[in-house]
Amino acid sequence: MHSASIGVEHLRVERQRAERLSASARALLGFLQAAAGPEVAVRARELSPQDWDAVFALALRHNVAPLLQRALRAGNALAVLPESVQRDLEAARRATALDNLRNFGQFQQIARALREQNIPLIALKGLHLAELVYRDISLRPMGDLDILVPQPQVEDAIAVLATLDYEREPSLPNGYEIKLTHRRLNILVEVHWTLGTPGEHYTPPIEAIWDSAVAVKLGDADARVMSPEFLLLHVCAHLANHHLFALDFRALCDIAEILRAYPALDWKVVVEQGRRHGWRRGVAAALRLARDHGGASVPADAPAAIGDDTLDPERLADALEQLASFAEISYELRFAPNLTALQSPIGWPAKIAMLWKRIFVPRAELAAIYGISEQSASTNLYYAVRLRDLVRRYAASARDLSLSGPQLAANTARNARLARWINDT
Numbered sequence: 001m002h003s004a005s006i007g008v009e010h011l012r013v014e015r016q017r018a019e020r021l022s023a024s025a026r027a028l029l030g031f032l033q034a035a036a037g038p039e040v041a042v043r044a045r046e047l048s049p050q051d052w053d054a055v056f057a058l059a060l061r062h063n064v065a066p067l068l069q070r071a072l073r074a075g076n077a078l079a080v081l082p083e084s085v086q087r088d089l090e091a092a093r094r095a096t097a098l099d100n101l102r103n104f105g106q107f108q109q110i111a112r113a114l115r116e117q118n119i120p121l122i123a124l125k126g127l128h129l130a131e132l133v134y135r136d137i138s139l140r141p142m143g144d145l146d147i148l149v150p151q152p153q154v155e156d157a158i159a160v161l162a163t164l165d166y167e168r169e170p171s172l173p174n175g176y177e178i179k180l181t182h183r184r185l186n187i188l189v190e191v192h193w194t195l196g197t198p199g200e201h202y203t204p205p206i207e208a209i210w211d212s213a214v215a216v217k218l219g220d221a222d223a224r225v226m227s228p229e230f231l232l233l234h235v236c237a238h239l240a241n242h243h244l245f246a247l248d249f250r251a252l253c254d255i256a257e258i259l260r261a262y263p264a265l266d267w268k269v270v271v272e273q274g275r276r277h278g279w280r281r282g283v284a285a286a287l288r289l290a291r292d293h294g295g296a297s298v299p300a301d302a303p304a305a306i307g308d309d310t311l312d313p314e315r316l317a318d319a320l321e322q323l324a325s326f327a328e329i330s331y332e333l334r335f336a337p338n339l340t341a342l343q344s345p346i347g348w349p350a351k352i353a354m355l356w357k358r359i360f361v362p363r364a365e366l367a368a369i370y371g372i373s374e375q376s377a378s379t380n381l382y383y384a385v386r387l388r389d390l391v392r393r394y395a396a397s398a399r400d401l402s403l404s405g406p407q408l409a410a411n412t413a414r415n416a417r418l419a420r421w422i423n424d425t
Contacts (some may be wrong), residue, residue: 024054025324031055031071032064032253033295040075049082056085062248062326065092066139097138100130104137104219106187107145111221113160114149121157121223122148122213124192124234128225129254131218133261141250144188146177148209151193154178161189195234196242205230205277228262229269233283236274236290240282244418245289245322252294252323255286259297271305280307282422285319293320315421318414325411 021029030043047055059065069089072078078086107127114121126142134140149157158168161180166189169179177192195204213224226234235258239251259265274283284303288311290296303311363374370382 021321021324022054022058023051024058027051027055028058028062028064028068029249029293031068032249033256033293038075040071041077041080044072044075044077044080049085052082052085056088059089060092063141063250064248064253065089066096066141067250067253069093070139093138096141100137100140100142102185103127103142103145103187104131104221106182106185106189107223108219108221109164110145110147110161110189111218111223113164114157115222117156117160119149119153119157119160120210122209123218123223123225124148125238127218127223128231129257132216132225133231133254133257135261140254144179144190146190146192148192148195148206150210154191154193157191161191196238203277205273208273209234227269228258228265229273232258232262232265232270233274233277233279236283236286237279240286240319240422241279244415244422245319246326246415247323248326249294249323251286252290252296255290256294256296263297267299267302267305271302274306281311281424283307285311285316285422288316289319289323312421315418318418318421322414322418 027043027047031040055068056065059068065088069078069092072081072089078089081089104127107123111121111123124146126140127145127147130137130140130142147157158178158180165183165185166180167183169181169188176194176196177190180189180191181187182189194206195209209226209230212227212230214227216223216225218225225231232255235251235254239245239247239255270283274280284306287296287298287306288303291298363379370385372379372382
């Protein structure tokens with residue numbers, strides 16, 4: 001198809017799919033775009049009090065209420081909102097600030113304790129974004145504290161966290177992180193040694209991330225964070241490759257804020273690393289959505305350079321609908337993409353290969369998951385334990401999906417379409 005025809009078709013499909021989004025979703029995305037400018041106040045006056053109640057409720061579900069408050073304040077539009085919504089927006093931003101003050105206080109203790117044991121760490125996602133990208137901890141809610149440590153030192157890190165009153169979550173292992181909860185503070189820490197479960201076309205570039213990490217201050221803590229280029233790639237891949245767009249609007253805002261915070265970001269590195277590690281279409285699609293619906297300053301040729309110059313407008317529309325439907329998407333679709341992929345028509349050889357990789361992870365990874373020595377003679381026996389745990393974890397979910405109603409069936413089909421598209425590189 002000619003490029004001009006592709007562009008026209010893309011606009012047609014996106015216009016049709018945008019019409020399927022709720023009015024609240026369309027309004028919220030419009031307010032969150034950085035380029036909204038003076039139009040914010042005009043748009044705000046067009047909404048009724050009932051409309052504003054719906055927009056605020058959606059902003060809460062998508063974890064962007066503080067950003068909505070910032071956008072309305074910058075556009076001198078807060079005064080036209082119902083007083084109750086003004087108070088609720090202010091309260092949401094204040095609550096985010098208080099939560100993050102506590103989070104960064106805990107992170108300071110964790111970083112200091114790990115440093116004393118010579119265990120390096122990289123602060124991931126919310127910790128990095130709130131402090132150094134948004135540059136205002138009241139703007140970026142975070143549900144947990146994510147840190148990356150070298151795989152050989154995972155158990156040492158767990159032991160250090162135990163001295164700080166953290167204990168392992170009883171949830172079954174997923175192969176790339178261990179969850180721990182503070183006994184008194186209800187703070188969740190996720191200790192990563194890699195970034196998601198590698199797929200057939202996806203290899204997390206852990207060595208390159210460590211090599212390019214930057215020493216920083218996060219609050220009062222000395223830590224390391226990803227380079228701007230890898231931060232952008234990680235956020236895009238987390239949204240597209242890992243979660244198949246079953247996340248909230250906050251992900252698009254993160255991409256836009258990263259590009260605003262790092263205008264000198266090296267796009268050559270982004271393109272090279274995005275192509276090298278199997279992130280191609282996922283990163284390209286995430287950048288495209290962030291540009292079109294999040295106001296991100298993405299160079300026009302970046303998606304094509306990373307690996308897809310003909311992003312399917314139907315699948316982009318699916319991805320946008322998946323984002324907008326985040327609150328209604330089931331747990332299985334959000335957190336078990338491998339399970340839903342088994343329902344797609346990819347053929348049994350591919351399904352068996354997927355299951356094989358999920359069960360028979362490398363010995364070092366298996367040791368980290370179960371807290372055992374990689375050199376132990378009993379390590380191989382834990383593959384049977386892992387098979388048992390995976391069956392326990394997903395049996396009920398698989399049954400629920402097979403007995404699903406029409407809406408869940410439609411969501412599952414959309415998820416499968418996105419999985420085939422993102423992984424067909």
